[in-house]
Amino acid sequence: MRKLIVTSLLITTLMGCSKVNNTSKVFCFDTYVDITLSEGNKNNIKEIENILKKLDKLSDNYNQRDLINVFSLNKTNEEVRVDKDLYEMIKLAYESKNEGAEYFNPLCGSLSKLWKESLKESKVPSQEEINLELNKMSSSSLTFKDEYIIQRNGEAEIDLGGIAKGYALDKIQEYLKSEDIKSYLINGGESSILLGEKKSKDGYYTIGFRDVENAYIKVKNCFVSTSSKRTQKVVIDNVTYSHIINPKDGSAFNENDAVVVISDKGWYGDVMSTSLMMNTVDEIKQIEIDHDIKTIVIKDGKIVYHHEGIEVLKH
Amino acid sequence: MDKKKLRNDIILIASLLLVATISLVVLFLTRNTKDFIAKIYVENNIVEKVDLSSKEDGDYYIDGLKGKLHIRRHNHAIAVIESNCPHQDCVHMGYVKSAGTPIICAYNAVSIVIDGTSLNDVEI
Numbered sequence: 001m002r003k004l005i006v007t008s009l010l011i012t013t014l015m016g017c018s019k020v021n022n023t024s025k026v027f028c029f030d031t032y033v034d035i036t037l038s039e040g041n042k043n044n045i046k047e048i049e050n051i052l053k054k055l056d057k058l059s060d061n062y063n064q065r066d067l068i069n070v071f072s073l074n075k076t077n078e079e080v081r082v083d084k085d086l087y088e089m090i091k092l093a094y095e096s097k098n099e100g101a102e103y104f105n106p107l108c109g110s111l112s113k114l115w116k117e118s119l120k121e122s123k124v125p126s127q128e129e130i131n132l133e134l135n136k137m138s139s140s141s142l143t144f145k146d147e148y149i150i151q152r153n154g155e156a157e158i159d160l161g162g163i164a165k166g167y168a169l170d171k172i173q174e175y176l177k178s179e180d181i182k183s184y185l186i187n188g189g190e191s192s193i194l195l196g197e198k199k200s201k202d203g204y205y206t207i208g209f210r211d212v213e214n215a216y217i218k219v220k221n222c223f224v225s226t227s228s229k230r231t232q233k234v235v236i237d238n239v240t241y242s243h244i245i246n247p248k249d250g251s252a253f254n255e256n257d258a259v260v261v262i263s264d265k266g267w268y269g270d271v272m273s274t275s276l277m278m279n280t281v282d283e284i285k286q287i288e289i290d291h292d293i294k295t296i297v298i299k300d301g302k303i304v305y306h307h308e309g310i311e312v313l314k315h
Numbered sequence: 316m317d318k319k320k321l322r323n324d325i326i327l328i329a330s331l332l333l334v335a336t337i338s339l340v341v342l343f344l345t346r347n348t349k350d351f352i353a354k355i356y357v358e359n360n361i362v363e364k365v366d367l368s369s370k371e372d373g374d375y376y377i378d379g380l381k382g383k384l385h386i387r388r389h390n391h392a393i394a395v396i397e398s399n400c401p402h403q404d405c406v407h408m409g410y411v412k413s414a415g416t417p418i419i420c421a422y423n424a425v426s427i428v429i430d431g432t433s434l435n436d437v438e439i
Contacts, residue, residue, distance in 0.1 A: 032417060120401065190416060190439045198436070208435035210409055210416075216435050226439045231407045260439065315434055 024049060028056035029165050031189030038183035038199045044176075048186070051171050058086040059164035061109055061157065074109060074157040079149050085171070087148040092267055093163045094142050099268065100291040101275035105247035107137050109157030112245055115252055119234040119241055130250035137247065165192040166225055166270030173223075173266070192270055193224040211258055211298050214315045219262060225269030227277050228258035228298075244277050255280055260296040262310065269293070281305045351414060351429055353393045355386065358424045367391050367412065367429065379423025386427065393427055395420060413438035 022037040024045045035048050061070040068082050070090075082090075093106035111133035118125045133156075140154025152158065165188045172186055173194055184196040185205060197203035197220050204218035211230060229242035241252040254277040261276065263269035272293055276284055281304060284295055294307035306312055355363040355377055363375055365388050373388040374396075382399035392410035400422035408418050411429065416438045418427040 032419065185436060187437055190437070193437060193439070205436040206434070208413060208438045210411065210438050224439065228439075230409065231404060232402075233407065 026052050028052045029059070029168070029188065031191075033165075033189065034185075034187040036185045036187075037181060040179060040181045040184075044179055044181060047175060048172050051175060052168055055085060055089075055164055055168040055171065058083055059089065059160040061159055061161075070109075070158050070160055073150060073152055077152055077154075079143075079145065079151045081147060081149050084148055085167070087144070087150060089160055089163060089167050089267070090142065090150060090158060091144050092167070093160060093271065094144075096163075096268075096271045096275075099271075100287045101271045103246060103248060103278040104162060104271050104275040105137060106158050106160060106163070107140050107142070107154075107156040108245060108247045109159035110136060110155070111247065111250055112159050112161070113157070115241075115245055116243070119236075119243075119252075122234065122236055124236060124239075124241065134250045162227075162274040163267050163271050165189075166223065166266035166268070168192075169194040169223060169266035191226050191228075191273075192266060193226075194266060195220055195222060195224065197221060208315075209258075209260075209296075209298065209303075211301055212303055213301075215303060216313050216315060217296075217310055218313065223263050223266040223269045225261045225263065225266070225273040226258060227273040229254055229277070230258065242277070244274060246278050248278075254278060256297050256299055256304075257301075258298040259284075260298070262294040262296075262307075353388075353427050353429045356426045356428065365393060367393060377425060379420060379425045381423055384420060384423060384425055393418070393429070395425075395427070398423060411438065 022040055022042060022045050024035040026033045026035065026049050033052055035045055037044055057065040057067055058069050061074060064071050068080060069086065073080055073082070090106060096104050114125050114129060114133055136154065136156040140152070140156035143151040143153060145151070169186060169188060169192055176184055176196065182196050183199050186194040195205050198205045204220045206216050206218055207224060208216040211228070227244055229244060232243035234241045242254045244254055245252055256277050259273045259276040261269040261273040263272070276287065276295060279287065281297055284297060284305065288295060288307055294310050296303055296310060297305040303312055351367050353365040353367055354361050355365065355375070357377065357379060362377060365373065365375060367388060368391065369388070375386040377384045377386060384395055385397035387394055387396045389410060392412035394410040395405040395408065395418055398405055398420055400420050405418050405420035411418055413435050414429045
C-alpha cells in the first residue's frame, strides 16, 4: 500500500512539473516554420509537415517540383487542371482586390522577379523595364473554370508569395480543429503566425515587436500576419528599397515600415498585411471598418496606429 | 501496529507534498525571464554559446562556411553585425531576443537559436 502511494505521488509530482511539447522545424516557403503543439502527438506533427510541404510545392514559382504548380502555370496560356488547393489559393488571391486588398496583385510575378534580380546586384530597374512589366500585368488576366481548371491569359506571371503561407496556416487550423487540438503555435517565419490557446492561466501568447522596444501584445485563437520591409530592404545611394512591390506604380516604396494584421483567416491576413504597406493610416482605419480586421502600423520604430481592440502593453 | 503504519504513511505523504510545494515555490521565485542562451551553429554543430542573461555587451567572430560573421550581444539580444553573404538577410534581421526567432545565414551555414525563456513567445 505504502509503495503504491509513494509511487503514485512521485509520478504525479513529476508529471506536474513537466511540460511536454511536440515540436518541429520545417524549411518551406523560403523560411523555417516552427511547429509547437502542447497537445497531440508525433503523427499530428507529421500531418502538419505534410500540409506545409504540399502547399510549398504548389506555390513555388521558381521550380517545377513533382506536380503542377505556379511554375508550370507560368509556362503556358493553355487551360490547366490543377490541385484544389492551388485553384483556391490563386482564386482567393486574384479576387482579394474586392476585399480591400487594393495593392495586392498575384499577377505581379515577373515585376517582383525584376526587382529581386536587380536589387540582388544593387541596381534599380529602369522606368522602361518597370513600365513593360506593368503593361504585362494590365493586359493579363486569369480565368477560372469548373473542375479546378485555370487559364492564364497574357504574359504576366503568377506569384503567390503574399498568400501561400497564410493559406497553409488555414489548412493547418482546419486539421487541428478536426483533431480537437486547441493549444498550438505555428510560426511561419514571423510573417505568418497561427496561435491557439497557450497552456497558461489566461491562454494568451505574447508577441513582441523587434521594431518597437519593449512593446508586446497578448493574443490567442487567431492569425497574426506581418509585412515588414526591415529584413529584406536594400539601400542604394541612400534610398531604401523594399521587397514589397507596389503593383500599381511598380515602385519598391512603401508608406509604412511594417503592418501587422490580426484576423480569423490566414490567407486574408497575409494578403492584407502586404497590401496595407502601401495605404495611409486613414485609409487603413476605413479598411478595418469595412473588412473586420485589426491592424498595427509601425513607422520609424514607433507604433503610429493600432486598432482600439488591440491592447499594446510594455514590458 | 496498523495505527503506527498509518501515521508513518501520513508523515511520508505530507513530507512529499511539502517537498513538492517548496520546489515549486523556489522554481517560481528564481525564475528569471531573461535567463536564456543563444546557441551559434555552423553546419548543425554548436560552435559558441552566448549567455543573453548577461548585461554586458559582447562581440563574437564565427567562421562560417564561406566567411567570417561578426555577431554581437547587446541588451539581452543578439544580432549579426557583419557577414560576407550576398543578400545580408541575417544582418537585416537586427537584434533578436526571442526563443522562437532564429537568425539564419544560409550562405555561411550559420544559425543562431535562442534557448530558454524569453520575454515573449514570438517576436515579429
